[in-house]
Amino acid sequence: MIRLLAFLGLFATPLAAEQMKLAVTTSFHNSGLSEVLLPAIKEDTGLDVQLLVVGTGQALRLGEAGDVDAILVHSKAAEEAFVADGFGTHRREIMYNDFVLIGPEADAAGIQTAETAAQALTQIAEAEASFVSRGDDSGTHKKEIALWVDAGFDAESFGGWYKQVGAGMGASLNTASGLSAYILSDRASWLNFGNKGDLALLFSGDAVLFNQYAYLPVNFRRHDHVNAKAAEALENWLTSDKAETLINAYTIDGQGLFVFNATP
Amino acid sequence: MNEIWAGILSAFRLIFALDADLVEITLRSLQVSLTALIIASLIALPFGTWIAIRRFRYRRATIATLNALMGLPPVVVGLIVYLLLSRSGPFGVLGLLFTPTAMIIAQVIIITPLIASITHQAMRDLWAEYHDLLISLNTTNRQRIITLIWDGRRALLTAALAGFGRAIGEVGAIMIVGGNIDHATRVLTTAIALETGKGDFELALGLGFVLIALALAVNFAIHALTKTEREGRW
Numbered sequence: 065m066i067r068l069l070a071f072l073g074l075f076a077t078p079l080a081a082e083q084m085k086l087a088v089t090t091s092f093h094n095s096g097l098s099e100v101l102l103p104a105i106k107e108d109t110g111l112d113v114q115l116l117v118v119g120t121g122q123a124l125r126l127g128e129a130g131d132v133d134a135i136l137v138h139s140k141a142a143e144e145a146f147v148a149d150g151f152g153t154h155r156r157e158i159m160y161n162d163f164v165l166i167g168p169e170a171d172a173a174g175i176q177t178a179e180t181a182a183q184a185l186t187q188i189a190e191a192e193a194s195f196v197s198r199g200d201d202s203g204t205h206k207k208e209i210a211l212w213v214d215a216g217f218d219a220e221s222f223g224g225w226y227k228q229v230g231a232g233m234g235a236s237l238n239t240a241s242g243l244s245a246y247i248l249s250d251r252a253s254w255l256n257f258g259n260k261g262d263l264a265l266l267f268s269g270d271a272v273l274f275n276q277y278a279y280l281p282v283n284f285r286r287h288d289h290v291n292a293k294a295a296e297a298l299e300n301w302l303t304s305d306k307a308e309t310l311i312n313a314y315t316i317d318g319q320g321l322f323v324f325n326a327t328p
Numbered sequence: 329m330n331e332i333w334a335g336i337l338s339a340f341r342l343i344f345a346l347d348a349d350l351v352e353i354t355l356r357s358l359q360v361s362l363t364a365l366i367i368a369s370l371i372a373l374p375f376g377t378w379i380a381i382r383r384f385r386y387r388r389a390t391i392a393t394l395n396a397l398m399g400l401p402p403v404v405v406g407l408i409v410y411l412l413l414s415r416s417g418p419f420g421v422l423g424l425l426f427t428p429t430a431m432i433i434a435q436v437i438i439i440t441p442l443i444a445s446i447t448h449q450a451m452r453d454l455w456a457e458y459h460d461l462l463i464s465l466n467t468t469n470r471q472r473i474i475t476l477i478w479d480g481r482r483a484l485l486t487a488a489l490a491g492f493g494r495a496i497g498e499v500g501a502i503m504i505v506g507g508n509i510d511h512a513t514r515v516l517t518t519a520i521a522l523e524t525g526k527g528d529f530e531l532a533l534g535l536g537f538v539l540i541a542l543a544l545a546v547n548f549a550i551h552a553l554t555k556t557e558r559e560g561r562w
Binding site for chain 2 (some may be wrong): 090092094104114116117118128129130131151166230232233234235237238243257259260287289
């Protein structure tokens with residue numbers, strides 16, 4: 065028996081700090097902000113937050129199955145459905161960044177001079193310029209579909225110039241870079257992306273490109289193994305003054321990325 | 329071409345600086361794949377030998393299935409293990425999802441058929457040679473299996489190394505069941521996928537060369553330890 069316990073002990077991870085699992089979106093992780101926040105969280109609360117970096121669709125699935133303790137995603141309609149169905153206890157807005165339209169510097173569709181995001185997309189569709197879509201049911205993909213609908217198009221009916229790659233933000237940007245195609249990206253992923261090639265930021269600033277991140281603790285009444293205490297401690301930290309300072313001060317190439325807007 | 333050179337340089341920089349993160353994920357890669365290899369070998373070597381010497385009703389079907397399972401798609405294995413270990417799956421209470429143990433389970437499933445199949449091929453030929461001797465000595469099945477495994481250990485080493493090669497370079501399954509969590513389940517292959525996703529090809533390629541070097545080092549170490557290819561032995 066003692067031998068068996070010693071054997072099991074070899075596989076147990078040392079529980080130095082309290083651990084919790086947080087599913088976050090690729091766009092949040094690619095921004096690099098997590099590398100600033102996680103050490104500060106560890107220092108202030110003693111929480112060892114393990115990040116699972118997935119698309120919003122998969123993050124919500126992980127939360128539904130109870131495989132993570134909380135999720136941090138950006139797709140309002142899907143989040144509200146998640147809470148309404150009882151998978152999450154509530155939804156707390158934390159911060160926002162914005163989406164930008166990336167494309168080849170030559171800009172064959174001429175979206176640099178567009179007035180609105182809808183107009184920019186209309187020009188791309190009319191020019192039938194190559195466009196890479198995430199196609200992975202992520203928050204960014206859902207946003208892109210909504211923007212096409214706003215512009216009066218149905219993305220399903222597009223021809224070969226509209227390429228759904230079914231991949232994360234970075235992998236999709238790699239594809240767009242290889243094809244010199246247009247793509248919708250969040251600003252943070254774009255600034256941190258290392259393989260820009262001849263792509264450039266062509267359009268940004270329209271209010272519809274606003275990208276709200278929200279924190280949703282998984283419902284502990286549904287899954288009794290969920291670490292609700294840790295999820296609450298993390299929520300309190302994410303909405304604290306310290307988080308506000310760190311999030312607002314985070315910049316890449318001198319550009320601020322996120323704006324803290326949690327209400328205390 | 330420049331990017332490949334930059335990748336090689338980056339690999340050397342990483343290795344000589346003994347980057348703490350690199351050491352950690354390299355050791356985890358080794359831990360996961362070697363554990364999976366040991367467990368898979370304990371199952372596959374006796375099993376592959378057993379089907380080489382036993383005649384039973386569905387033998388042909390078993391062998392055909394085993395050979396087909398060599399090409400088991402890792403992504404599918406990952407997804408099935410994921411669904412089984414998920415909190416809402418049948419083994420959810422164990423809380424194993426997103427741990428190195430889950431990665432080991434997935435890799436065992438992927439490499440066991442491969443090792444068993446190669447073992448069976450090698451043992452079938454050896455059995456043809458040993459058949460009359462072992463039968464005339466009136467050995468039990470157990471004794472036959474042990475004799476064949478011991479005398480065929482060179483061929484079995486190849487089987488095991490093939491299994492290790494598949495495990496250490498595998499990314500589809502362990503990405504799904506491990507989740508690529510920093511300081512918990514990140515290994516070399518998932519780190520390469522992550523860095524490629526960020527467009528940091530130099531670092532991704534550097535990690536790739538570290539992975540190749542690691543596979544070479546493990547193969548050389550095993551050959552040295554078992555003293556193969558020396559004068560007078562083979």
